[in-house]
Amino acid sequence: xxxxxxxxAAVGVVVSLLAGLMILWLQGYPAAQSYSALFSYSLxxxxxLFSTLNKASTLVLTGTSAAxxxxxxxxxxxxxxxxxxxxxAAAAFGxxxxxxxxxxxxxxxxxxxxxxxxxxxxxxxxxxxxxxxEFITTLMLNFVADYFTQWLISGPMLDPRAYSPMTxxxxxxxxxxxxxxxxxxxxxxxxxxxxxxxxxxxxxxxYECRVMGQNPSFAAAGGCAVPRNFVLxxxxxxxxxxxxxxxxxxxxxxxxxxxGIGANYAWDGVMxxxxxxxxIAATGLYALFFAVLQTGAMGMELETAVPxxxxxxxxxxxxxxxxxxxxxxxxxxxxxxARIRARRAIALxxxxxxxxxxxxxxxxxDHAAPTGGGQxxxxx
Amino acid sequence: xxxxxxxxxxxxxxxxxxxxxxxxxxxxxxxxNVDIMxxxxxxxxIIGENGAGKSTLMKVLYGITPxxxxxxxxxxxQVRFASPRQAVREGIGMVHQELMLIRSYxxxxxxxxxxxxxxxxxxxxxxxxxxRVEELVTRWGLNLDPDAVVGDLSVSAQQKVxxxxxxxxxxxxxxxxxxxxxxxxxxxxxxxARLRQLNQAGGTIIFISxxxxxxxxxxxxxxxxxxxxxxxxAANEGLSRTDLARxxxxxxxxxxxxxxxxxxxxxxxxxxxxxxxRDAGSPAARGDERPHAARPALEVRGLSFTRPGAVxxxxxxxxxxxxxxxxxxxxxxxxxxxxxxxxxxxxALKPDAGSIRMDGRDVTGASVMERRRLMxxxxxxxxxxxxxxxxxxxxxxxMAHHRLRPSLSARWRALLDPRxxxxxxxxxxxxxxxxxxxxxxxxxxxxGGNQQKVIVGxxxxxDTGFVLLDNPTRGLDxxxxxxxxxxxxxxxxxxxxxxxxxxxxxxxxxxxxxILVMYEGRVAALLDGExxxxxxxxxxxxxxxxxxxxxxxxxxxxxxEAGAEPRxxxxxE
Numbered sequence: 001x002x003x004x005x006x007x008x009a010a011v012g013v014v015v016s017l018l019a020g021l022m023i024l025w026l027q028g029y030p031a032a033q034s035y036s037a038l039f040s041y042s043l044x045x046x047x048x049l050f051s052t053l054n055k056a057s058t059l060v061l062t063g064t065s066a067a068x069x070x071x072x073x074x075x076x077x078x079x080x081x082x083x084x085x086x087x088x089a090a091a092a093f094g095x096x097x098x099x100x101x102x103x104x105x106x107x108x109x110x111x112x113x114x115x116x117x118x119x120x121x122x123x124x125x126x127x128x129x130x131x132x133x134e135f136i137t138t139l140m141l142n143f144v145a146d147y148f149t150q151w152l153i154s155g156p157m158l159d160p161r162a163y164s165p166m167t168x169x170x171x172x173x174x175x176x177x178x179x180x181x182x183x184x185x186x187x188x189x190x191x192x193x194x195x196x197x198x199x200x201x202x203x204x205x206x207y208e209c210r211v212m213g214q215n216p217s218f219a220a221a222g223g224c225a226v227p228r229n230f231v232l233x234x235x236x237x238x239x240x241x242x243x244x245x246x247x248x249x250x251x252x253x254x255x256x257x258x259x260g261i262g263a264n265y266a267w268d269g270v271m272x273x274x275x276x277x278x279x280i281a282a283t284g285l286y287a288l289f290f291a292v293l294q295t296g297a298m299g300m301e302l303e304t305a306v307p308x309x310x311x312x313x314x315x316x317x318x319x320x321x322x323x324x325x326x327x328x329x330x331x332x333x334x335x336x337x338a339r340i341r342a343r344r345a346i347a348l349x350x351x352x353x354x355x356x357x358x359x360x361x362x363x364x365x366d367h368a369a370p371t372g373g374g375q376x377x378x379x380x
Numbered sequence: 381x382x383x384x385x386x387x388x389x390x391x392x393x394x395x396x397x398x399x400x401x402x403x404x405x406x407x408x409x410x411x412x413n414v415d416i417m418x419x420x421x422x423x424x425x426i427i428g429e430n431g432a433g434k435s436t437l438m439k440v441l442y443g444i445t446p447x448x449x450x451x452x453x454x455x456x457x458q459v460r461f462a463s464p465r466q467a468v469r470e471g472i473g474m475v476h477q478e479l480m481l482i483r484s485y486x487x488x489x490x491x492x493x494x495x496x497x498x499x500x501x502x503x504x505x506x507x508x509x510x511x512r513v514e515e516l517v518t519r520w521g522l523n524l525d526p527d528a529v530v531g532d533l534s535v536s537a538q539q540k541v542x543x544x545x546x547x548x549x550x551x552x553x554x555x556x557x558x559x560x561x562x563x564x565x566x567x568x569x570x571x572x573a574r575l576r577q578l579n580q581a582g583g584t585i586i587f588i589s590x591x592x593x594x595x596x597x598x599x600x601x602x603x604x605x606x607x608x609x610x611x612x613x614a615a616n617e618g619l620s621r622t623d624l625a626r627x628x629x630x631x632x633x634x635x636x637x638x639x640x641x642x643x644x645x646x647x648x649x650x651x652x653x654x655x656x657x658r659d660a661g662s663p664a665a666r667g668d669e670r671p672h673a674a675r676p677a678l679e680v681r682g683l684s685f686t687r688p689g690a691v692x693x694x695x696x697x698x699x700x701x702x703x704x705x706x707x708x709x710x711x712x713x714x715x716x717x718x719x720x721x722x723x724x725x726x727x728a729l730k731p732d733a734g735s736i737r738m739d740g741r742d743v744t745g746a747s748v749m750e751r752r753r754l755m756x757x758x759x760x761x762x763x764x765x766x767x768x769x770x771x772x773x774x775x776x777x778x779m780a781h782h783r784l785r786p787s788l789s790a791r792w793r794a795l796l797d798p799r800x801x802x803x804x805x806x807x808x809x810x811x812x813x814x815x816x817x818x819x820x821x822x823x824x825x826x827x828g829g830n831q832q833k834v835i836v837g838x839x840x841x842x843d844t845g846f847v848l849l850d851n852p853t854r855g856l857d858x859x860x861x862x863x864x865x866x867x868x869x870x871x872x873x874x875x876x877x878x879x880x881x882x883x884x885x886x887x888x889x890x891x892x893x894x895i896l897v898m899y900e901g902r903v904a905a906l907l908d909g910e911x912x913x914x915x916x917x918x919x920x921x922x923x924x925x926x927x928x929x930x931x932x933x934x935x936x937x938x939x940x941e942a943g944a945e946p947r948x949x950x951x952x953e
Contacts, residue, residue: 218766340407349412350413
């Protein structure tokens, strides 16, 4: 089962990379050169690798956020808003709090987690109180968060010295720091990824969430507190998205909330969770792969002038190819197995019939043939 | 070559299916080189266990399912039906097990829909259509009002509408797929009378069932299927249920189930409790002198429930006890409150009034998990409430145990110990003889019977005094049914009180100490399991008053197992 899924994923990835190659070639770009740039600028130097990891640290968080949500049957599509609220909370605390670093950093991280979780809690409560579908409310709350943060950075929190909407820079105590180009947020993301994996795959709560994701009525019949787990899963999902936003502020180069800070990370996360089939481990792998594509695309633009938006095209093809191949591989293999089985059954049936005919001929010598077909058992 | 020539002389007129193979992906061999001959003007029964391939064979004939191989001949002329519409054009019609009617339409509208007589411009010739339906109703004495809305009709009347639909389309071959599964015994005999009438008028009827007595009652010819193969075809002369049961199962089934019940040793402990009317040589013992040690496993008092928006209550003032060491059966035509009763007991529904006590503790307002400490529950719906099909067997096996069984926890109690969970599952699979690739395989990969064994095993591993069983053997093969029945009896001899809700009267009659019959949300009757027969239960199910004399009705036998399945049959050998 799991091996079949891995094969399907590998086939999907290879097929989509080949499709990308075709597209480049058809458009008249030097396809092979572009691809080699894509990978050398994302993997084959320390700087390239670290840039990829930095990018992956964000994608892994938004990805697990979506995977935890979808995997427990909470359709949280509010990663955008939770991300922004987390980033804003980190920026606000980072500006306001000037305690020693060992105190400030955890506080700021906590603030971003709480902000993200709080934003998703709104949607969870609306579902519990008024049965509003979280699929809609989380999406709508995205707009609220977007305009709210935009208002903050262009009004009350605007940096007077800036030419475009952004907050002031946070205190240096709230910076995670860079180590040879590797952001400290990679470590934080790795830790929270490990914790999420443990909770999801090993804890009782995670087990109940996974069951809830596959079959809520089975979970309810088994005594799981489905409404409570729903709220907790929403909180976890929101917290991860909020943390992703917070790390953008404390871990990046800018150390402030600038307009457009969320980029497309939230929706990429949703896409990654879908490709990964909501498995946490696979989400980690696909987050790395998407980070490779996005980082490498910049290099590709430099080398062969292929627009870096080509990464988006590749990502979309990967999603389609992997998700499609997951289902079509299963159907294809099942169909193939069925055909083989049928052929075997027919051959066996023919052999039996021939044997029965022989027996019947022999029996005719003694008795009149019995009623019924050749496969009758003598008992009747 | 031999495949074509072996079956039936060319002179015989009828439907011949030859060398039919059907594989459901990925590799379920549903039909294995089936050859069958159905002669015009006969009532031909096809019997077999669930999964023997009888329905699949008929779906192939009716053009619903394409066969992997094989051919179909009508009077020697090869035909190929790509859709039911083409089969209907050749005069073949099928009444499915689940009725396919539009509930908000009237009878005549349902009958004509799909082949309406149309005037120019595509308008419906209403009067003509209705008249034709009415004419058919009178001709066949179907006792239906063409203008009645189908949703208001009983299931048996709806079945008549289905038959009417086929008559309207001039079907001369009726395929009836387990038509009696949804009927009471009385309704069944009415259906049989109707089928005979159609047959005498020249119709050919293919009757699918797994109930032996019914088949012997109605058929001219009988075909037995087993595991996708046709095992035998014979004229219905001198055949006994034992013959058929043996052919169906492929061996002499010794059903401990029927035996154990009558052995006093099997239920020695329970007799002392003095709860069963038949044991009560002293009826006074029945409630007055109940020992304190044996508190009832379940006490239900005055349970009432009305669905929001519904006019009629689903449950009204239902009271009963299940004592320890007893199996109390719940019978009733589907939709008479059994579903709501079960839901109230599991905690999925909050009753409007009344109380539920388990082992003496009031659980009326308790959560599902609190109840789980006192009860285990095998749900009716294996796929929707009993399991998560896409998850592993282990994940399915530990449900509720993951909170209640400390040995599954890791050192840190919020976490599960994966090795312990796996071990628990392996042990469960061994004890309940689950055939599976391994504990990590997805549950969906298992056969229905093995899935149900996982579920029953999981629930029975809870050491509780009360066991709720909601149709625990629905849709299973005889072997699995036998196994699960034995497990239920083990639970009872272990001192647990069982509430067995079942749509299968034979199951109730074979296992239960007492049978409670529900009708329109009330307790219509509480019968003794030993003396009750199908007739009595059936009358109570229909809401008729119980007659004091147990006069055997038409087609029934004195023994309680009348019209029974093989397990009861062979057990009495």
